[in-house]
Amino acid sequence: MMTLSHSVKQTLSRAFCLSAALFCLSASNSAWALFSDDEARKAILDLRKSLATTQLELQGQIDKLKTENAELRGKVEELEKQGEDINTSQKTYYQDLDTRLGNFEPRTVTIEGVSGTVQPGEKKAYDDALKAFQAGNLKKADDSFAAFTAKYPKSPYIPLALYWSGNSKYANKEYAGAINQLQSLIKKYPNHPRIPAAMVTLGNAQLESGNKAAAKKTFSDIIAKYPDTDAAKDAQQAIAGTK
Template sequence: MKKSQYLFKQTLSGAFCLSATLICLTLSSNAWALFSDDEARKAILDLRKSLATTQLELQNQIETLKTENAELRGKIENLEKQGEDLGSSQKTYYQDLDTRLGNFEPRTETIEGVTGTVQPGEKKAYDDALKAFQAGNLKKAEDAFSAFANKYPQSPYLPLVLYWSGNSKYANKNYAGAIAQLQALIKRYPNHPRIPAAMLTLGSSQLESGNKAAAKKTLNEIIAKYPDSDTAKDAHQLLATIK
């Protein structure tokens, strides 16, 4: 073999080895790059999985907190309801206690604008008399109202007693008694809210008793003092019947 041929072969062999070495290195580099991508993907997947797990745990915690909050709200509402019930129960208790004490000791009350001391049993006596009148038991009502006026002459219920007593006598056709009773009410309590109605019954009693002049005077007084009231309208109608 010639020397030149030998050198050519050696050079070619070296170049081949170098090329092979470069190819191997390139393949090795690509493999490493491929491995790194897989690891990165795995890391990303693991991170996603971890985040999903954490999100699920947080969602579960939120749902748990919502449930506990709802339960707590229910307990608070229940406590508020119990507090309201307790307050109502206490109010009822003290009202009942106050009523019971009122049956045993005097107390100050205001009845339709009239203030005075109410004695034990006084309200019941008034209620019983009024019930008798409302039931149409006029004789019993008259006796009960008279007994009340005699027993409790300073009672704040007295204006009402005189008013209903006058109406009871009028309904029982005791016109003279009704006139006396209603005039006593008007004189003693001129500003009481029952006065207009009492005057109308008084005018009716005077008319029924045959005293037309007195009836006209009373009815015209109603119209003058209470011109816009329903009582004034009734007085006008009653006047129209007087010849």
């Protein structure tokens, strides 16, 4: 709520007094008798002029207060914005610091349901291998995943490393290697969320290697164990090739 300054209060007081005087002059017949017509007109004009001046002064004071209030509001908004920027900067700084510290300290994480301790450089090694696969450099990807599993045998990324390594071998038409890799994944991590997709690749690898009976069994197992999934749909389409 806006508080009137001392000068505004004085101006309002003057306006009130002038208005009261004008009212008294117009309301009292006996007061008019003290003045001649010219003097009365002059007094009224003077009062009106003074009242108008006072109103202008009052309006000026109000406008000034409005301007000052707007300026203060602008400063408050600027300070609030600066505070938000500082909070954002601090949050970004601490996130970056936490990330950098994570590169030098072991951290406990959960990757697709598998929990374990990630050593410094471990995630980067996994990411580099995956990037090689995504870029179509299948031999490099397979070698990188093999090096990763050898260096970090207890990593929570191991199931994913086995999965992508199997897919790398399959894409590179190394069907026997893909079969071994994917069967190892299924045996060690039977409840991992990548198992249905891994079984599809396994079935395809078996089919490509000429073992239609094994492929048919794999596809049938997918349909039975994981109905209403994309893997089951893929298996349903692929099973036709086993006849």
